[in-house]
Amino acid sequence: MKSFRLVWANLRRKKVRTTLAIGSFAVALFLFGLLAAVRMGFRGGADAAGANRLAVINRVSLILPLPLSYRDRLLKVPGVAAVTYASWFGGVYQDERNFFPQFAVDKDTWFDVYADNVVSPEGRDAFMKDRQACLVGRALAKRFGFKVGDRLPLRGTIWTGNWEFNVVGVYDGNRPEADTSGMFFRADYLEERRAYGKGTVGYYVVKVGNPDDAVQVTKAIDALFENSPFETRTQTEKSFAASFAKQMGNVELLIMTIGSVVFFTLLLVTGNTMAIAVRERSGELAVLKTVGFSDRRVLGLILAEAVLIAGQGGFIGLALAKLVIPRLSRALPMLGVLYVSPLTFAAGFVLAIAVGAAAGLLPAIGAMRLRVVDALRRI
Amino acid sequence: MVRIDGKGNGTALVRVRNLDKKYVRGTEEIHVLQGLNLDVDAGDFVAFMGPSGSGKTTLLNLLGGLDLPTSGSITVAGDEITKLSAGSLTSWRARHVGFIFQLYNLIPVLTAFQNVELPLLLTKLSKAERRKHVETALAVVGLTDRMGHFPRQLSGGQEQRVAIARAFVADPTFLLCDEPTGDLDRKNADEIMEIIDRLVREHGKTVLMVSHDPRAAERARFVLHLDKGVLMEAAKAGAGT
Structure with a gap:
């Protein structure tokens, strides 16, 4: 010294x-x-993945849907505590350069399975009441200056037409690096308005009661839908997110x-x-x-x-x-x-x-x- | 008292016996020092004179523990330094030797104060104690008002005075001076020699100095001539006695 x-x-x-x-x-x-x-x-996505969550996708490809009717059958699989689902929307906000992910989610179950998406009770309540409601992530809100009460118009690319949403709340992550750049809206609104694909969802997320049972539950789910027109591929959410990243x-x-x-x-x-x-x-x-x-x-x-x-x-x-x-x-x-x-x-x-x-x-x-x-x- | 016959009585501060130093350059062997004996008592001021290549600086380096002899022994204040390991020799040097070089060799990025403080960084002295020692040393060489100056802001004579302060600030057993006036004009050379002389007379320091300058050597109490690696004679100088 x-x-x-x-x-x-x-x-x-x-x-x-x-x-x-x-x-x-x-x-x-x-x-x-x-x-x-x-x-x-x-x-x-992989780092944020919950150890007790499994993603269930169409065995052929991630972009192919699964029937909505699978939800009740999934709930009956031993070890499954909760089931939710989401569909990729792929809308454009004003300009294609303004990309951000949008998911149509099940209003009743999504935020129970994804407790790491933190929403205020008022926001969640408003989300339940308004069919056109949407929740935007903190980063997204900051990026475009969205605030509660705003109308958020999107131009559909998969399901064409102009779609309008009401911003009813802002969700946060439970860690500083959590991804809050996306938007969630109600799947029933999508179901109501879309011209095709009715009765289907993009993918399911299954919450297992005990993470140690994940392997057994994975096998049980895929076995359940084997030889059906919509066979499934179930994997841990971590693998699901990692395979997403590997596409790049x-x-x-x-x-x-x-x-x-x-x-x-x-x-x-x-x-x-x-x-x-x-x-x-x-x-x-x-x-x-x-x-x-x-x-x-x-x-x-x-x-x-x-x-x-x-x-x-x-x-x-x-x-x-x-x-x-x-x-x-x-x-x-x-x-x-x-x-x-x-x-x-x-x-x-x-x-x-x-x-x-x-x-x-x-x-x-x-x-x-x-x-x-x-x-x-x-x- | 200084002796070169190897018959000192054992009370000498510096005791050199049968000192040999050879260098090998290619296939040629150069015998720089040959069977040199020397006894120097504490408080003596000895000047070594001789032509270039006679081995003066080599002798000084050996006495200061900077180099090792081919054979022979050097004992300083009871420590046979020729038997010390490189690490022990370094710490011995820190405790016992103060060096003064011809080209001052100050660290250009440190102030006069910091240059003088360098040897004290190796001691257990507190910051306040170090400051006191440095201030005293700089006062002895008359540079109290230049403490915060960098070497480039000092004259040659002032730089050498800082170097002298650095050499004795840790109160070493003896000072080794290698042509301390070699790079100075007459006036500054006389001032430097006056300071060295005062260190001997007033502070009881032992000084061994190599010089080409007869006027500088006159200040010494003993002048020894080195020629072709052999100490030729011991003479008592006129001044300083």
Whole structure:
């Protein structure tokens, strides 16, 4: 700690070089924050998935419906505690660029099964009373300035025509990174107005009484509808959400590859910067050793410098990511909710420190091994 | 008292016996110091003179524990430093040796105060105690009003005075000076030598100095000549006695 002033003074020696080194860490960590947020956005559904919820879809394809009559049969399967359903609507609000997900849901059961969609009692009450009611997510409301009492018009793409909804409430998530970019409206309104597909739903969500029974219930449901015109594929909600994300390709691998390349480059650039700094200062390091600074202390000084550069740059980059990414998320809603979680922040910061330490290690070892007599002779 | 015959009585602060130093450059072996003996008592001021390449700086480096001899022994205040490990030698250096270089070798990004404080960072002194020591050292060299100045804001003579303060601030057993006036004009050189002389006379420091400058060497109590790695003679200088 007593030597901190020396470390700090050395960092200020070449301000441009230090700023650039800190800047490169800031850029890399900003990118890390962005990639991690995108990854989380893609995995968001999977991470938020309840352990006690199963998704039941048409065995042939997710886009094919299931009969509404399955609901009562599902409820009779041993281990099933509740059943709800939803249908993808795919409407357009004003312009196709204003994409957000809309689901027609069963008004009686949806919010019991999805207790993680938090709605005020007044909102829920109004949702029950008004056939054209809709609930918008907090992020969606913020994005378009929706408020209770507004009329929300959508142009149907699957079920054509103009559809109008009344905003009766705003739902929140039970975690900061929860996806609240969507809208729910009543399935009976869809059923009433649509020209085809009547008596069907997009998919069911089954709540099991005991998560340990999930495998048995899964098998029982699929067996129940085997050899019927609408065979089912039941899976945990996590797998369901993950398979949804996989439709976009192996995003995770892509993100990992980009991230690794960026950090490896950063390692080389910072290592080179530190090596130059040490080479320029070999005379001063020799003087420090002459007055009694041990080899280890000299090693520590160089490592501390590298770590300080990395720490500052990392913090700036991550702070910037935390600030900018939510705005980016609003601009690119198709990526889901982009959010730099505290865990991402902490992981990024630790990663920056580790890269800084790794980059400083070789120059620091060089400084540690520096022979005083040789270095003094070169001054 | 200084002796070079290896017959000191064992009370000397610095005791060198049969010191040899060889360098190998390619296939050539260079014998820099040959069978050197030396006894220096506490409080002595010794100047080593001699032509370039005679081994003066090598001797100073060996005495300061910066380098190891090929053979022979060096004992300082009872510690045989030639037997110490590299790590022990570093901490020994911090406790016992103050170095003054020809080119001052201050850290450019630290102020005069911070440069002088460097050796004290290795001690257990509190911040307040360190401040007191540094202020005292800078007062001795007459730079109290330049504490916050960086080396680039000081003249050569002032830089060397800061370097002297850094060398003795931790109260080392002895000071090693390598051409302390080599980069200074006459006036500044005289001022620097006056400070070193005062450290010996008033503070009882032991100083071993390498110099080409006869006027600087005149200040020493003993002048030894080194030629081709051999200590040739011991002479009592006119001044300082």
